[in-house]
Amino acid sequence: MSASAPLVETRDLVKHFPLNRTIRESLRGRPPRAIHAVDGVSIGVERGQTLGLIGESGSGKTTLGWLIARLYPSTSGEILFEGEDITRLRGTALRIWHRNVQMVFQDPIGSLDPRLRVWQIVGEPMRAQEGLHGPALRERVRELMPTVGLPPDCLDQYPHEFSGGGRQRISLARALSVNPKLVILDEPTSALDVAVQAQILNRLVALQRERRFAYLLITHNVAAVRYVAHRVAVLYLGEVVEVGAVRDLLERPVHPYTKALLAAVPVPDVRRRRARYRITGEIPTLITPPPGCRFAARCPFVIDRCKVEAPRLREIAGHPGRLVSCHRAEEVAEISPDTFIGTVAGRTAPPSASDGSSGVIA
Amino acid sequence: MTGPILSVEGLSVDYVVGAGTFHAVRDVSFEMLPGRVLGIVGETGCGKSTLGHAIPRLLPEPPARIVAGKVIFQGVNLIEVPKWKIPMVRGTGIGMIFQEPINSLDPAFRVSFQVAEAVRVRRLRESGRAMMFTGGSMPFDYSKPRPVRTAESVTHPFVPSAPVSIGGATAQEQTGAELGSLTDEVLDYLRLVRINDPETVLRLYPHELSGGMRQRIMISMALSEKPALLIADEPTSALDVTIQAQVLTLMKELLEETHTSILFISHDLGVIAEIADDVAVMYAGHLVELGPVQDVFEHPRHPYTKALLRSIPNQYQDDGPLPTLPGSVPNLSRLPTGCAFAPRCPLGRDNCRVDPGPALASPFEVAPRRVNAAACYYPGEVEALQ
Numbered sequence: 001m002s003a004s005a006p007l008v009e010t011r012d013l014v015k016h017f018p019l020n021r022t023i024r025e026s027l028r029g030r031p032p033r034a035i036h037a038v039d040g041v042s043i044g045v046e047r048g049q050t051l052g053l054i055g056e057s058g059s060g061k062t063t064l065g066w067l068i069a070r071l072y073p074s075t076s077g078e079i080l081f082e083g084e085d086i087t088r089l090r091g092t093a094l095r096i097w098h099r100n101v102q103m104v105f106q107d108p109i110g111s112l113d114p115r116l117r118v119w120q121i122v123g124e125p126m127r128a129q130e131g132l133h134g135p136a137l138r139e140r141v142r143e144l145m146p147t148v149g150l151p152p153d154c155l156d157q158y159p160h161e162f163s164g165g166g167r168q169r170i171s172l173a174r175a176l177s178v179n180p181k182l183v184i185l186d187e188p189t190s191a192l193d194v195a196v197q198a199q200i201l202n203r204l205v206a207l208q209r210e211r212r213f214a215y216l217l218i219t220h221n222v223a224a225v226r227y228v229a230h231r232v233a234v235l236y237l238g239e240v241v242e243v244g245a246v247r248d249l250l251e252r253p254v255h256p257y258t259k260a261l262l263a264a265v266p267v268p269d270v271r272r273r274r275a276r277y278r279i280t281g282e283i284p285t286l287i288t289p290p291p292g293c294r295f296a297a298r299c300p301f302v303i304d305r306c307k308v309e310a311p312r313l314r315e316i317a318g319h320p321g322r323l324v325s326c327h328r329a330e331e332v333a334e335i336s337p338d339t340f341i342g343t344v345a346g347r348t349a350p351p352s353a354s355d356g357s358s359g360v361i362a
Numbered sequence: 363m364t365g366p367i368l369s370v371e372g373l374s375v376d377y378v379v380g381a382g383t384f385h386a387v388r389d390v391s392f393e394m395l396p397g398r399v400l401g402i403v404g405e406t407g408c409g410k411s412t413l414g415h416a417i418p419r420l421l422p423e424p425p426a427r428i429v430a431g432k433v434i435f436q437g438v439n440l441i442e443v444p445k446w447k448i449p450m451v452r453g454t455g456i457g458m459i460f461q462e463p464i465n466s467l468d469p470a471f472r473v474s475f476q477v478a479e480a481v482r483v484r485r486l487r488e489s490g491r492a493m494m495f496t497g498g499s500m501p502f503d504y505s506k507p508r509p510v511r512t513a514e515s516v517t518h519p520f521v522p523s524a525p526v527s528i529g530g531a532t533a534q535e536q537t538g539a540e541l542g543s544l545t546d547e548v549l550d551y552l553r554l555v556r557i558n559d560p561e562t563v564l565r566l567y568p569h570e571l572s573g574g575m576r577q578r579i580m581i582s583m584a585l586s587e588k589p590a591l592l593i594a595d596e597p598t599s600a601l602d603v604t605i606q607a608q609v610l611t612l613m614k615e616l617l618e619e620t621h622t623s624i625l626f627i628s629h630d631l632g633v634i635a636e637i638a639d640d641v642a643v644m645y646a647g648h649l650v651e652l653g654p655v656q657d658v659f660e661h662p663r664h665p666y667t668k669a670l671l672r673s674i675p676n677q678y679q680d681d682g683p684l685p686t687l688p689g690s691v692p693n694l695s696r697l698p699t700g701c702a703f704a705p706r707c708p709l710g711r712d713n714c715r716v717d718p719g720p721a722l723a724s725p726f727e728v729a730p731r732r733v734n735a736a737a738c739y740y741p742g743e744v745e746a747l748q
Contacts, residue, residue, distance in 0.1 A: 056602035056603065056604060056605075057602050163690065164406070193405040193406050193629065194405070194629075194631070194670065194673050194674050195405060195669070195670065195673045195686065195687050196405075197673075198673040198674075198684035198685065198686045199686045201684055202683045202684055202686060205683070206683075220602065220603060222603075223674065227684065260604060261603060261604060263607070264603040264604045264606065264607035265603055265632065266603075266606070266607075266610070266630060266632025266633045266635065266636045267632050267635065268631035268632045268634070268635045268659055268671060268674055269635060269659065279604055280608070
C-alpha cells in the first residue's frame with residue numbers, strides 16, 4: 001500500500017499571510033510581520049482514500065485545503081501531485097491540472113451563484129475543462145444528478161429554491177462533474193442539521209466506494225471524520241501535531257492537544273457528563289508565534305523544554321503508523337482523555353488578555 | 363417546593379408573510395422549575411428560537427403573531443402585559459444570551475460601558491428609580507414601599523462617590539462619570555465569568571476580543587442583572603469545541619453559584635446532554651417529547667427523538683451507513699393534518715395521519731415515575747425501533 005506514492009503529498013508546506021505595516025512601523029524600520037497560517041506541514045492523501053483534517057478555527061486547515069487546490073500560492077515547500085511538484089504550475093497548465101482537484105466549499109449559499117440555474121452551476125467545470133456547452137452540457141448534468149441524490153428535473157431551478165442539504169448536493173455534483181482524482185471537502189456538513197448531515201456523509205462514502213475518489217475532509221466535526229476518513233491529521237496553529245489511522249487515533253490519542261480536542265466534543269450521552277480533561281486558555285495568536293511547542297501555553301503537561309525547543313513529528317513506540325509531535329509523547333500516551341486532570345487549571349499560565357487579538361485570525 | 367418560575371401554556375406563534383402564514387410554534391406547553399436547566403433541541407426551522415424569543419416578547423410583531431397561549435412568568439401572563447411594560451421584564455426578570463456575541467455587543471463602546479449599562483439598569487430598578495417588574499398580580503407593584511434612602515443609596519449611580527480611574531484610563535476615556543461607581547461591580551462580574559486581567563479587558567472594544575471572551579462578556583452582562591430566568595439561544599454554537607467546552611463548564615459552575623434557571627436552546631444534542639436537566643424536543647413547531655435528559659436520551663418515547671439521536675455520527679460507533687430519515691421537514695405553512703411527523707415516521711399508521719396530532723402528557727404529572735412525555739400515539743413501540 002505504502003509502496004506506491006500517495007496521490008498528493010505536501011512537504012514542509014508553508015503559507016504566511018503578510019500583514020501590512022502601519023506607516024509608523026515602516027518608519028521605525030520594524031520588520032514586516034505575517035500570519036503563520038500553515039507552517040511546515042507534510043501530509044499525504046492516498047488514492048481512493050480519505051484524509052481527515054481536524055482542528056479548531058485558526059488552525060490552518062482551510063488554508064491547507066486551499067493550498068493543495070492551488071487557490072492560494074504557497075510561501076514555500078512542495079506539493080507533489082502524482083509525484084510532480086505543482087506549486088510552480090502557471091496559466092494553461094494550472095487550468096488543465098485543476099480538473100484533478102475539485103472543491104466543495106463550506107458555505108453552501110455563498111459558493112453558488114444565485115443568478116445561475118442548477119445546470120449552469122454544475123456544468124461550469126465541464127464547460128471550462130471539456131468545452132461542453134448547450135444541450136450536450138445539460139444532458140451531462142442531467143446524468144450526474146442521481147449520483148448525488150438530486151432529482152433530474154431540478155436543472156432549471158435556482159440555488160435559493162433548495163434547502164441547505166440540497167445546495168450542498170449541488171456543490172458536490174459540481175465538484176464531481178469532471179471526475180477529479182481528489183475532492184477537497186471544506187466543512188461539507190457544518191452548515192447542516194444532523195439528519196441532513198447523515199445523508200450527505202452516507203452519499204460521500206458511497207461515492208468513494210463506487211468511483212474511487214480521494215477525499216481531503218476538512219472539518220471540526222470529529223464524528224464525521226470517524227465515519228468518512230481512513231487517516232486523520234490533527235492541526236494546531238498551522239502545524240500537524242498528530243497523524244494516524246482514524247479509529248486508532250480517535251480511540252487512543254497521544255498528543256495532549258488531540259486528547260483535549262476529543263474530550264471537548266459534546267457527546268449526546270448523559271452518562272459521559274462528568275469532569276473531563278479540559279484545557280484552559282484560548283488559541284494564541286499566529287502572528288510571530290513563540291518558539292518551542294505551539295501548544296505549550298495551554299498544555300497541562302508542559303515542561304521547560306517545550307517552551308524553547310519545537311517538537312518534531314516522530315513515530316512513537318506502541319503506536320504503529322502514528323506520528324506525534326510532542327516531547328513527552330511516551331509519558332502522556334496512556335493518559336485517557338476521559339480522565340479528570342485536576343491540576344489543569346492550576347498549572348497552566350493564564351492567558352493574558354492580549355490573547356484577545358487572536359480574534360483577528362478567527 | 364415552590365411553583366414553576368415560568369409556565370408556557372398552549373403557545374402558538376405564526377409568521378404572517380407575503381407567501382402565507384407559517385405556523386412556527388404550535389400549541390407548546392411546558393413548565394420550568396427554579397434552578398433547573400431546560401434544553402430545547404430541534405433542527406433548523408423547528409421553532410426553537412421563535413419560542414425562546416416569544417417568551418420575553420422579543421419577536422417583531424408583525425410579521426410574528428402570538429395567536430394563542432399564555433406565558434406566565436412570576437404569576438403574570440406576559441402575553442397580556444401591555445407592550446410598553448415589557449422592557450421592565452427584560453434583563454432583571456428574563457435575561458437573554460444570543461448566538462452571535464459579536465452581533466449583540468455594540469462595536470462602538472468599550473466592554474466597561476456595556477457591562478456597566480446592565481449593572482446600572484439593575485441598580486436603578488432595585489433602588490426604585492426605574493420601574494421594576496416584580497410579579498404578583500400586577501406587572502409591577504406600586505404598593506411596596508420604596509427602599510429607604512440611606513447614605514449609600516443616595517449615591518446616585520450617575521455620580522461616582524469618588525473619582526475612580528478605570529485601569530489607568532484617562533478621565534477623557536471614561537464615558538461619563540457614572541462608570542466610576544460601577545467599575546468595582548463590573549470587575550466582579552468579569553471575574554465571575556473567569557476573565558483573566560479584567561482591568562485590561564474593560565478598556566477593550568468587542569472586536570479586540572476572541573469569540574469565547576465575547577460570549578463570556580455576554581454571560582456576565584446577563585448575570586449582572588440577576589435575572590430569575592436566563593434564556594440562552596445557541597450560546598456556544600459559534601464557538602470552537604475547546605472554547606465551547608470551557609463556556610459550558612463555566613455555565614455549569616455559575617449555575618451552582620447563582621441558581622438561575624436556564625432555558626437552553628441548541629441544535630446540538632451533545633451540548634444539551636452536557637448541561638440540561640430536562641430536555642424538550644421540537645419538530646415542525648410542535649413539542650414532541652419532554653422529560654429528564656437522561657430518560658429522553660436513553661429511552662426516547664417519540665420516533666423523531668429516536669431518529670434524531672441515531673442520525674448523529676458517533677465517534678464511538680461502529681461502521682455501517684448512518685441511519686437517516688426519509689423525506690424532509692414539512693412546510694410550516696401547510697402542515698399536514700394529524701401528527702406532523704407522520705409522513706416520515708416508521709410507526710406512522712392511518713390514524714396518525716387523520717386524527718388530530720397527539721397531545722403531550724405533562725411529564726410533571728407523570729412524575730414521580732420517571733417517564734418522559736411524548737406526543738405520539740404509540741410511544742411504547744419506539745424502544746423496539748431499529
